[in-house]
Amino acid sequence: MYFVRPAVRPLIFLSLFPLAFSQAAEKPTLTGGGTNPLSIVRIHDRVNYMVSLNFSNGKTAQQWRSVDCKQGKAQLLYMDLLNDQGYTSTRSYGNSYLRYAPAQDDKQMTPEDVRTVCQLPIKEVRWEKLSATSEVGITNLVDVNSIQHTGDNLSVHMGYDMADIVWEPPYDAPLVLKIEHYIYNCKTHQGKAVAAMNFDSEGRVTDSLITADIVRRQSSFEITSQMMKRFREFCDLPSGKKFTAEGHFVPAANKRASTVMGPSMPDLSNNNPQWLKKYPLTAAIEHQAQSLIKPWALPRFKQVRYTEVSALAKVAVQLDAQPDGYVRKLEDYGIWTVQRLTLANLLQLKYTMSISSGASLLNKLQTDLRFPLVTGQRYQAQWESIDADKKVTASTLRCEVTNEGDANTLSPVFGGKYLLVECSATNEGQVSSSDKLAWIQELNIFVPIAMQVGDKPETPVKLENVSVIR
Numbered sequence: 404m405y406f407v408r409p410a411v412r413p414l415i416f417l418s419l420f421p422l423a424f425s426q427a428a429e430k431p432t433l434t435g436g437g438t439n440p441l442s443i444v445r446i447h448d449r450v451n452y453m454v455s456l457n458f459s460n461g462k463t464a465q466q467w468r469s470v471d472c473k474q475g476k477a478q479l480l481y482m483d484l485l486n487d488q489g490y491t492s493t494r495s496y497g498n499s500y501l502r503y504a505p506a507q508d509d510k511q512m513t514p515e516d517v518r519t520v521c522q523l524p525i526k527e528v529r530w531e532k533l534s535a536t537s538e539v540g541i542t543n544l545v546d547v548n549s550i551q552h553t554g555d556n557l558s559v560h561m562g563y564d565m566a567d568i569v570w571e572p573p574y575d576a577p578l579v580l581k582i583e584h585y586i587y588n589c590k591t592h593q594g595k596a597v598a599a600m601n602f603d604s605e606g607r608v609t610d611s612l613i614t615a616d617i618v619r620r621q622s623s624f625e626i627t628s629q630m631m632k633r634f635r636e637f638c639d640l641p642s643g644k645k646f647t648a649e650g651h652f653v654p655a656a657n658k659r660a661s662t663v664m665g666p667s668m669p670d671l672s673n674n675n676p677q678w679l680k681k682y683p684l685t686a687a688i689e690h691q692a693q694s695l696i697k698p699w700a701l702p703r704f705k706q707v708r709y710t711e712v713s714a715l716a717k718v719a720v721q722l723d724a725q726p727d728g729y730v731r732k733l734e735d736y737g738i739w740t741v742q743r744l745t746l747a748n749l750l751q752l753k754y755t756m757s758i759s760s761g762a763s764l765l766n767k768l769q770t771d772l773r774f775p776l777v778t779g780q781r782y783q784a785q786w787e788s789i790d791a792d793k794k795v796t797a798s799t800l801r802c803e804v805t806n807e808g809d810a811n812t813l814s815p816v817f818g819g820k821y822l823l824v825e826c827s828a829t830n831e832g833q834v835s836s837s838d839k840l841a842w843i844q845e846l847n848i849f850v851p852i853a854m855q856v857g858d859k860p861e862t863p864v865k866l867e868n869v870s871v872i873r
Contacts, residue, residue: 431458439465441584441598442613444560445525446606448473451480452520453613463489465614469506469607472521477512480608489615494574500738501758502668503576506607528582530562532649533633540566546582547646550637555590557638561630564654568604569664572760576601576609579658583624589638592631596624604658667760671740674721674733679744679753682762691768692746696728699774700747704846706872709814711851712865719868722748722848730848748849749840750784761791772802776822776842780804802826810843813852814869819845823852837861846871 435457442453449471456464467480481503483491496504526548533543544562551558563581571578580602587594596617601610612620626634640646669678684692702724711718719735730748734741744753750772755762770784784800804824810817821841829835834857840849851864 431460431462433457434459439613442467442600442611443523443525444582444600444608445523445527446602447527449606450520450523450525451600451602451606451608452523453611455614465491467608467611468509470512470517470520472517475514475517477509477517477520478506478607479509480506483616485615490619491616495738496574498737501574502739503570503574503609528560528562530564530652530654531646532652534649536566542566542652544652545633545637545646545648549584550640550646552589552638552642555588557587557589557594557634558584559587559634559637560584564652565661566655566658567661567664568658569661570666571601571610571664572667574610575666575668577603578609579604580654585624585626585634587626587634587638589635592635594626594634595621599624668758669742669755671733671742671755671757674723674731674742676723676725676731678755679731679742679762682753682764684752684764685766688752688765688768692750692752692765693728695750695770695772695774696746700847701728702730702747702847704848704871704873707846707848707870709850709869710867712867713854714862715854715856747847751788754788759791763788763790763796766795776804776824778804778807778822796831798828798830800826800828804842808841810841810845813841813843813850814866816869816871817843817845819843824849 433456436455439453439455442451444451449469451467451469453465453467456466458464463485464482465485466482469478469480470476471478479497481494481496484493484495486492494501496502497507498504528546529548530544531547533545536542542564544564546560546562549558549560561583563583565579565581569578570576578601582600582602583596584598584600585594586597597613599612599617600608603609617624637646669675671678683689704722705724707722709720711720716736721733721735723731723733725731725744729752730745732743732745732748734743740757742755743751745751750765750768750770752765753762754764765786766789767787768784769786770782772782772784773780781801781803783802786798788796788798790796802824803826804822806823808821808823810819810821813821821843824840824842825837826840827835827837836857837855838851839853839861841852842849850866853861853863855861
């Protein structure tokens with residue numbers, strides 16, 4: 404339903420990243436940090452690295468960055484907020500929560516900061532092919548410029564080139580190259596992975612494991628007998644001699660997108676309908692919903708846009724009328740988006756989020772709602788929704804049409820009259836809520852006027868930036 408709501412010099416130059424998801428109300432300040440040397444990788448003219456951050460509220464984070472040394476351009480890649488055990492508790496790609504988004508320009512890094520990064524004594528990767536390309540398009544590589552000996556310890560970057568662009572869960576981060584950084588003792592023949600990084604076609608890190616995260620995942624980085632053999636070869640490599648195997652490898656340019664390992668989460672940009680189309684309603688629900696909207700509640704518009712502004716949130720909304728009479732709604736919360744297939748922007752038939760790999764569907768419905776609405780009318784609804792994990796959630800709604808007003812008092816874009824509808828709702832697992840809605844008769848759609856959650860004070864909702872395509 405409408406009312407269901409989802410919620411060396413250290414390279415620190417960094418009091419500048421989005422902290423909305425890390426308890427921004429506390430306004431923490433940066434107290435220290437530094438570049439992790441195990442994270443630094445140079446691909447062509449681009450240097451990637453991770454900076455550890457400590458804040459005044461006791462929180463710690465890791466921010467990945469990238470610098471294009473040819474263009475003198477710095478970018479922010481993503482940030483991991485760590486829990487008390489040092490594990491990643493949440494990730495943000497700029498303002499995108501738990502989902503990959505392209506790198507953002509870092510306008511606060513000075514030219515001197517960029518020069519500092521570009522002058523780090525890190526050699527550009529040079530790949531030597533270790534094997535033929537596998538049937539699934541993976542080529543095993545070693546970065547010969549990364550092979551370093553310090554006493555008995557060997558440090559080396561192993562690489563895995565992907566023939567196509569793939570998208571890895573859980574963030575749907577694009578991947579064309581994996582690099583795993585290993586430390587190996589040439590005397591004891593013991594080793595471990597200390598960092599793992601995924602890269603896109605431009606040589607930027609899109610996903611990673613490092614510090615406590617990779618320690619917890621060590622079983623995923625088993626040193627096989629074949630790898631052990633290679634490490635021993637690297638250990639025995641004479642000083643000053645380059646390692647050779649199957650020949651120098653240059654990754655292909657302009658790789659195509661994989662048809663097998665595409666994104667696992669929906670593309671909801673511009674209210675794209677394709678994702679929810681994959682999840683059909685039952686014939687019974689389809690028939691029931693169609694009988695409710697035809698003929699008196701069919702949308703009288705092509706698209707409506709507005710921004711809901713209240714003390715609780717500021718949400719950009721896009722409503723698109725479908726040929727079947729349903730209204731497809733996109734809610735942009737900044738850090739994620741929500742898409743709903745609705746009846747008149749009231750009854751939710753389907754639901755998904757930009758950070759979800761599934762959908763929730765209306766499964767059962769009992770209601771005496773009838774259109775056209777009239778003043779004094781009362782109606783109720785009881786329904787069940789089922790999500791991708793087969794979890795069933797029960798909800799109820801009780802509404803009364805209480806008054807009438809001029810629609811242009813809500814927005815000059817609206818014409819004619821509106822009916823005021825006051826509703827109370829209960830949703831399993833959530834606090835109860837109440838809403839005041841306006842039924843815009845000219846458009847056959849509900850829009851919010853006020854909302855109340857639990858015993859909190861009622862919050863007015865103002866509609867801004869309203870536009871209608873009829």
